[in-house]
Amino acid sequence: MRILSLALIALSLCLGRGFAAGNPKPLKALLIIGGCCHDYGVQKDILKKGLEQRANLQVDIIYTPDKTTSPVLPIYGNPDYAKGYDIVIHDECAADIKDPAVIKAVVAPHRAGMPGVNLHCAMHSYRIGPPATAAEVGTERAQWFEYLGLQSSGHGPKLPIVISYAAGVKSPITQGFAEWTTGPEEHYNNVQVLKTATVLARGKQVVKEKENDFAVVWTNDFHGARVFSTTIGHFNETVSDARYLDLVTRGVLWACGKLDASGQPGKGYGPAANATLDRAGK
DSSP states (O other), rough: HHHHHHHHHHHHHHHHHHHHHSSSEEEEEEEEEEEEEOOOHHHHHHHHHHHHHHHHEEEEEEEEESSSSSOOOTTTTTTTTTTTTTTTEEEETTTOOOHHHHHHHHHHHHHTTTOEEEEGGGGGGSOOSOSSSOTTTSGGGHHHHHHTTEOOOOOOSSSEEEEEEEEEETTTTTTTTTEEEEEBBOOOSEEOOOOEEEEEEEEEEEEETTEEEEEEEEEEEETTTEEEEESSSHOOOOOOHHHHHHHHHHHHHTTTTTOOSSOOOOOTHHHHHHHHHHHHTT
């Protein structure tokens, strides 16, 4: 019996090492979502399903059905809200959450090195002072914008946006992606693009014969933490578009250091690995 027990232990250790080498545990992503002006009740499910189908990810959700610009989210006041996660995806719309101490706590995990992804109205959240006035780096007003790498204050009408990926910027996130045109979307302006940000794509939208041209996809170096953001993603039709989900998935993997130079998931972090884990009930 002792020999059999030792053999079983050895087999278990070998299988454990094989599992770890071939199929690492899913990256744990925390999706924070809710607030004003969007169909977040539906979009949270679109994002979770779309991301988990495309990569070895486990997406947990903190959601509030609060439709105000001051949504009640349990993360507020808790600088440790991201403990146990590999990345935070911010998709909240919280323009009137203005308390500097609250905002500091939201940023705290990222300042400590936690990667981040930011979608659409996250760019219009946590604003102190006049939104259209550029915030000075190093001030309380700028703390959320420094994390994002860009400051935006508003958007135009809901019209298609032509998205062109920057040809001169080599990023695995956009490797092989082609220009595309969204359906009706909100085109966020750029009050300022910080020096720590790298613009990966621009969007053009024609409004009353005037062409607006703004950064719509970028990365940021926030004190060493990798941050990916896109202002696209107002309507369910955009959020569920395969091109959008592919882009966001790559942003998540890149921020976590799990995207190779060709834009493919690192070993064990592709969708096949996730499917294997699901079948194994892990």
